[in-house]
Amino acid sequence: MYETDVVVVGAGASGIGAALTLVDAEQRVVLLEKGEKIGGAGMFGAQGLFAVESKLQKQAGINYSIKDAYQDLVDYAHYRVDLKTVKNIVELSASTIDWLQSHGLETELVNNTQEVHQKNPKTYHQYIDKYAGFSRLIEHFKKHQGILLTEAAGEKILTDDDGKVKGIQILHHGKKEEVLCKAVVVADGGFIGNQQLVREHLKINYENLYSMGERKATGDGLKMLEAIGADTNQVHLFENHAASVVSEHDPKWHNDSIFSLTNIPLLWINAAGKRFTNEDICYDFALWGNVTYKTGGFYYYLLDDELVSYLSTNSLNWTDSFERTFKTLQHKPMTYKVGPFSNLKADLAETIEQGVGWTANSITDLAEKISVSGETLKNTLERYNNLIKRGEDTDFYKSKEFMKFSLEHGPFYAIKARSTSLGTLGGVLVNEDFDVLDRKGTIIKGVFAVGNTASTNMFSDSYPTIEGLSCAFAWNSGRIAGKSAIKFVHKV
Numbered sequence: 001m002y003e004t005d006v007v008v009v010g011a012g013a014s015g016i017g018a019a020l021t022l023v024d025a026e027q028r029v030v031l032l033e034k035g036e037k038i039g040g041a042g043m044f045g046a047q048g049l050f051a052v053e054s055k056l057q058k059q060a061g062i063n064y065s066i067k068d069a070y071q072d073l074v075d076y077a078h079y080r081v082d083l084k085t086v087k088n089i090v091e092l093s094a095s096t097i098d099w100l101q102s103h104g105l106e107t108e109l110v111n112n113t114q115e116v117h118q119k120n121p122k123t124y125h126q127y128i129d130k131y132a133g134f135s136r137l138i139e140h141f142k143k144h145q146g147i148l149l150t151e152a153a154g155e156k157i158l159t160d161d162d163g164k165v166k167g168i169q170i171l172h173h174g175k176k177e178e179v180l181c182k183a184v185v186v187a188d189g190g191f192i193g194n195q196q197l198v199r200e201h202l203k204i205n206y207e208n209l210y211s212m213g214e215r216k217a218t219g220d221g222l223k224m225l226e227a228i229g230a231d232t233n234q235v236h237l238f239e240n241h242a243a244s245v246v247s248e249h250d251p252k253w254h255n256d257s258i259f260s261l262t263n264i265p266l267l268w269i270n271a272a273g274k275r276f277t278n279e280d281i282c283y284d285f286a287l288w289g290n291v292t293y294k295t296g297g298f299y300y301y302l303l304d305d306e307l308v309s310y311l312s313t314n315s316l317n318w319t320d321s322f323e324r325t326f327k328t329l330q331h332k333p334m335t336y337k338v339g340p341f342s343n344l345k346a347d348l349a350e351t352i353e354q355g356v357g358w359t360a361n362s363i364t365d366l367a368e369k370i371s372v373s374g375e376t377l378k379n380t381l382e383r384y385n386n387l388i389k390r391g392e393d394t395d396f397y398k399s400k401e402f403m404k405f406s407l408e409h410g411p412f413y414a415i416k417a418r419s420t421s422l423g424t425l426g427g428v429l430v431n432e433d434f435d436v437l438d439r440k441g442t443i444i445k446g447v448f449a450v451g452n453t454a455s456t457n458m459f460s461d462s463y464p465t466i467e468g469l470s471c472a473f474a475w476n477s478g479r480i481a482g483k484s485a486i487k488f489v490h491k492v
């Protein structure tokens with residue numbers, strides 16, 4: 001049995017943010033991590049975080065203020081956020097860049113990784129050598145007497161008869177144990193790893209969601225908090241992010257050509273066999289994710305024989321929308337070139353074998369294979385081909401440069417792309433100090449929640465298009481909650 005001041009549940013971005021703040025103020029802390037390794041999605045997934053008015057931005061002469069960022073965020077959310085929380089997060093963001101660096105995780109200011117945001121002010125601070133950086137954060141934590149327990153899942157917050165926090169029950173290496181403490185910070189990363197909760201809150205068919213998020217984030221925090229009366233009846237959102245072609249048979253399957261073709265604005269049709277967007281939305285990952293979500297969670301992109309032949313021997317001077325993400329990380333220049341895909345026929349055959357591609361000699365036969373009305377699909381193609389001939393997308397205003405390929409010659413191909421999520425947002429009700437609140441809005445003393453488990457005040461109906469915000473929220477909410485927990489512990 002351990003005895004400490006504060007237990008932090010979850011060693012991802014927000015949990016580490018809280019834990020380091022606490023040990024720096026000489027609090028005794030036990031940091032619980034369910035898995036064998038620390039970091040969560042904040043490490044294995046994320047490449048960086050948003051900040052404004054950082055030293056790096058000032059050095060680079062970036063003219064974008066805290067006030068500008070605040071206004072952009074609250075406007076994006078139509079003011080359906082807690083303004084004080086947004087303000088606090090944005091105001092703290094620059095100091096968090098310095099704070100991360102002083103604790104061992106360095107960042108560099110890079111171009112926004114999405115094509116459509118190249119003219120926006122630079123706000124994305126990319127981690128440098130993130131795995132080593134995260135290790136250094138944990139070394140700092142341990143050096144300051146912090147205790148890290150891995151394979152230790154927080155299960156239940158223990159309270160006395162007056163409702164005062166007295167500890168937490170954990171499952172440590174498969175055994176139930178208790179850690180006595182005065183306060184708990186819940187930082188377990190949301191619930192994307194919990195199929196039942198995802199089904200409950202997802203507004204699309206569960207089978208259509210492809211989750212890239214933290215599998216160990218199974219909503220333990222929400223359950224623990226609900227059990228002590230917290231208001232968990234808040235909006236639960238998904239961080240929609242692009243769309244992916246995912247094999248029906250092998251989750252690890254990847255095909256470079258098919259991946260690249262998913263990332264360019266070809267013709268897309270939804271489950272009703274209709275176009276539903278300007279496909280060049282693929283240059284903004286959040287909006288691409290949102291439109292896919294809105295149309296029911298998946299769509300097909302289409303090719304015909306002529307386009308397949310063309311792409312097999314020619315390259316397009318278009319941009320693969322994900323290229324910048326990888327090139328930025330490697331500091332390599334963009335190619336602005338897609339293809340040629342010399343084995344495209346074989347790649348398509350592989351996709352069909354994986355259960356996510358279909359081919360047929362006629363539009364009607366293809367429609368039957370993907371269960372859409374043949375009549376509707378014929379009309380969609382006829383209409384699209386006419387728009388291509390006119391060189392103008394009067395239906396969805398896709399940019400003229402992408403109005404290049406009509407689809408007229410069989411065999412035709414349809415490839416299924418599914419809605420992709422990086423995690424959940426929303427969760428439990430908290431105030432601007434990240435105290436957890438009950439259904440009457442009263443503070444549950446000594447209990448704090450941060451990161452994906454407590455982001456209702458920051459995000460409204462969808463994840464904003466500014467890059468790195470969810471990690472910025474995680475680190476900064478962790479730091480704020482850490483300070484709140486220090487104040488609380490000093491009072492009791």
Ligand SMILES: Cc1cc2nc3c(=O)[nH]c(=O)nc-3n(C[C@H](O)[C@H](O)[C@H](O)COP(=O)(O)OP(=O)(O)OC[C@H]3O[C@@H](n4cnc5c(N)ncnc54)[C@H](O)[C@@H]3O)c2cc1C
Pocket residue numbers: 009010011012013014015032033034035037038039040041042043044045046047048049050152153154155187188189190212213214216217218220221422423450451452453467468469470471472474
């Ligand atoms: C592929 C990918 C790329 C991303 N890229 C970016 C990006 O570049 N920029 C950005 O801002 N955001 C990005 N995100 C989102 C970002 O990573 C998350 O929003 C952020 O990590 C959330 O922080 P968190 O602390 O809430 O959760 P996490 O960082 O996921 O940490 C949660 C931790 O809690 C642990 N845990 C769960 N349950 C328990 C329990 N019961 N007891 C103890 N421990 C528990 C988990 O194992 C995990 O280690 C990305 C996400 C993914 C998946």
